[in-house]
Amino acid sequence: MSAVIDNHAPAHGHDSHDHGDHHGAPHGLMRWVTTTNHKDIGTMYLWFSFIMFLVGGVMALTIRAELFEPGLQIVSPEFFNTMTTYHGLIMVFGAIMPAFVGFANWLIPLMIGAPDMAFPRMNNWSFWLLPPAGILLMSSFLLPGGAAGVGWTMYAPLTSQMGPGMDTTIFAVHLLGMSSIMGSINIITTILNMRAPGMTMMKMPMFVWTWLITAYLLIAVMPVLAGAVTMTLTDRHFGTSFFNAAGGGDPVLYQHIFWFFGHPEVYIIAIPAFGVVSQVIPAFSRKPLFGYASMVYATSSIAILSFIVWAHHMYTVGMPVAGQLYFMYATMLIAVPTGVKVFNWVATMWKGSLTFETPMLFALGFLFLFTLGGFTGLVLSLVPVDVQLQDTYYVVAHFHYVMVAGALFSAFAGVYFWFPKWTGKMYDEKLGKIHFWLTLVFFNMIFFVQHFLGLAGMPRRIPDYNPQFTEFNQISTIGAFGFGLSQLLFLYILLKAIKSGKPAEQKQWDGADTLEWTHLPTPMPYHTFENPPTVK
């Protein structure tokens, strides 16, 4: 394992002309409030996302605690509904998305040899919209009637029956959407215009490609979500009837608009996760990524296909059979480019000289479990099966394999992989591995059994259930608390490394070959690539 640590790397970068950093980072609170530095902003995104991860996690534990036994023990059914709703909203918009935007901020300028993001002041604004959005979201709980227990999808007509907590939630979604759109504009502009000489599009690291594609997806669909919740708002307060059947509207229309956003959103989360894994697996296989060009085309195909499959979330609303068939086949088509990607990751490892440090372990966990989540997605794409499984725990199990074992595992892989570069300190490898194994085991304890619950017919989003489901629910709940505690170990690993970690090498992983490892010293100066490197 220590083979990865390259003791012969120069202590300082061989990029001696890159020393624009004469005064280092400014100090104090105002550094963070006014910063325009992509590294600072990336750090803030990552910490914000971790805090939201803990908040959403506490909500998940509330859900699991209530479901430990049949019957009502801990919370009221209304409060239970708000827990499922805000757990979803916070994890999707507050935890996973900002985590990958944090990676984008840190890594894209470094990987393409740019001095910073293209619009540094807008970048500051993109981040600082998030804390108010988070506070607005949480303030729903303090309003009369409480938060909105409508589910994270915010379906009409339930949304028109909620108290003012619904409105704060809608405004929070607006702010989160604005932040994402501005972040995407920044990312696309940086990638298109700011690449170092010689860094052609097809030489960009795969992570940069995945974010370019993701940012286009965001620009296309975040405004659609903003439109949907704005229509909900005008239905609630300004006399329109977009989704109100009594006024001539159609509640199913909301579902179409939401899922036109919602399905691409799955890939907005998954594609940057693919990007991180596509950097980590080659580094620990000591081989270039297999099939780079096919990876770019497969990712683009996934992004394009994601626009034409949305109604697979709505098979049971009463659509024509022709519609069901179309959405079924279109959805199954996505398995083809996804299969290309999985094949390429496996082929990258084939005959590589593999080592299994923590980032690689999380990347492999991603590979196994995300693929499993993809398979259950394929199962759910079959109309006759989905009619049975719609709104059961099978669906919950499926998308948590995609969101947790997919996106979250990839984010962990990325944090462990780049932590030495970002901080100049090395984390405790042994504790990192323990964190991985605990996370892996408890994750499967929570969600693997939920497949069986769903197949047996347990519906999602209910606080009570038939006693026949008790055993699997208890396994799931115990797993959930283990999973939650394991993440405190993660926090401890990070803090310990920041405080007293051993100094990291410039090229901590000898298979890592992107510019931040090959051209920049560890720790990095505050400003990097003020004079762009030349890429051969």
Add this chain to the structure above:
Amino acid sequence: MDKLAPVMDDPRRKDNIRTGIILALLAAASFFGFFAKVYFFR
């Protein structure tokens, strides 16, 4: 406060602003386009 990142006086600044405006217009078109579609052709 630290000096602004060195991209502000970068020769590519004009290109960046042009690209940024085009992308912002795309986002606006997506928002208003969807709104108009639902409003007029429901």
